[in-house]
Amino acid sequence: MKNSSCRIFALFGVSVLSVLLVSCSLSAESKKEDPKPDVKKETVQSPAPAKKSNADAPKAPAKSTAVDKQKAPAQAPAKKEEVQPVEVKIAIDKADGIYKTGDTVTFTIQFLKDGKLTAGQKMGYYLHTDDGKKQMELYTSKAEPSQFQTKLTAPGSLRIEAAAFSEDGKVMKLEKGKKSVNVAAQVGVIADPLTIKPGFAEPADFQKFWDDGKAELAKIPLNPKLEKTEVPKTHQDRFQCWDVKVDSVGGTPVSGYLTIPAGAKPKSLPAIVHYHGAGVSSSRKIFNPKAISFDVNAHGIANGQSPEFYSNLSRNELSGYSHRNSGSREQFYFRNMFLRVQRALDFVKTLPEWDGKNLIVSGGSQGGGQAIVAAGMDPQVTLMFAAVPALCDHGGVLAGRESGWPRLIALKDGKPVDEKIVKASPYFDCAFFAKRIKADAYFTVGLVDRTCVPTSVYAAFNSIPGKKHMSTHPFKGHGGTSSTEFNAALGKVLDDNR
Structure with a gap:
């Protein structure tokens, strides 16, 4: 030049x-x-x-x-x-x-x-x-x-x-x-x-740990509670909507809004389960004329409450949840969240309108991590979308790079501050769930993302053995990324099912 x-x-x-x-x-009634x-x-x-x-x-x-x-x-x-x-x-x-x-x-x-x-x-x-x-x-x-x-x-x-x-x-x-x-x-x-590979090795008993968790979950009846809830005027007469609670481990239920197109016939619809990013918020009402939509809030909390309700939870009961008991694989907050991820799928698969073949999971950030967990835990998941996923590459810091959110492992003088966290965190690394994914998987990564850093996303992406696609966004950070390839794949599933 x-x-x-x-x-x-x-x-x-x-x-x-x-x-x-x-x-x-x-379309969603609200966004967080x-x-x-x-x-x-x-x-x-x-x-x-x-x-x-x-x-x-x-x-x-x-x-x-x-x-x-x-x-x-x-x-x-x-x-x-x-x-x-x-x-x-x-x-x-x-x-x-x-x-x-x-x-x-x-x-x-x-x-x-x-x-x-x-x-x-x-x-x-x-x-x-x-x-x-x-x-x-x-x-x-x-x-x-x-x-x-x-x-x-x-x-x-x-x-x-x-x-x-x-x-x-x-x-x-x-x-x-x-x-x-x-x-x-x-x-x-x-x-x-x-x-790029995960910063530490998968524990030898990773699969057994989660099989034991799923066995504990299976002993608890679903006991679903569906309360009919309001549908916005723009969607009235075209959808039915329920506020759903489903029993799960630890006494905290799966909590979400379920929407189904009015008049849907048995075994006629794909199911899409949406998982939430970090923070504390209500589930959202999502209205898709071609699918069952189940939007699951991350914490099993009540839906449709005032902003003050969620702010109060965030400041008090759920403050610092992402690191709570992180030194114990049995007590870490994300254990029960991940099992609720599976329980949400268990519930959706009981719906008579589900076509029995198309099970789709989606989320961004923490929700993207949950989508990876869902696809890694349940082989019936057929399509997965994880936008700038969190909970990936907890061991990145041990390999000389930043880990993904929530950055569980702290170092002092180049050494881990708490060896218990180092030992427990691999059981919650989405890179090891990704290794078990059977579904077609679509990711996005923002190359200026400072929350879910690019190397952490790729550590999980590279672990997937099957069909996968990454959309890179050099000018995007933690938000605003999209995947036209996933949109096309989802559109094909929905259109082929009509």
């Missing part, structure tokens, strides 16, 4: 919660989002000396049917929006953000004022690696795009963050209504993602 600023860095040892609904013909992820403070390291480079463009990665293929270069999706007073844009040279170890990533940063490239602005970018470290480089913008390069020396992900700086050395802010946002942009890349 003529007169462009170009530098190259070598990265050594790069190994580095919204609830999503499937958009295929689904996961809490905003906590952002860990990181220490800025001194940048390595910059080097100019005219390196060739990196070679294309090996072909794979497991990941989306798009045209290069990649830049944030175009959308019509007003010209901003100040703006930072970033682009990479591969649309899907997927590279091979040894490849050079070329990324381009632009600083714009009133939509025009502007020179003289103090700028900087950070290279965030999987081990939580970051490297910073400062430069001054020119009236043309600035181009930089970095080399990926090992499998793993890299998040590139560009920002404009004010005279006081702080990231520039832009007022948008009542909000103040950083004048910044970010993009993610990943090297050899299909080689």
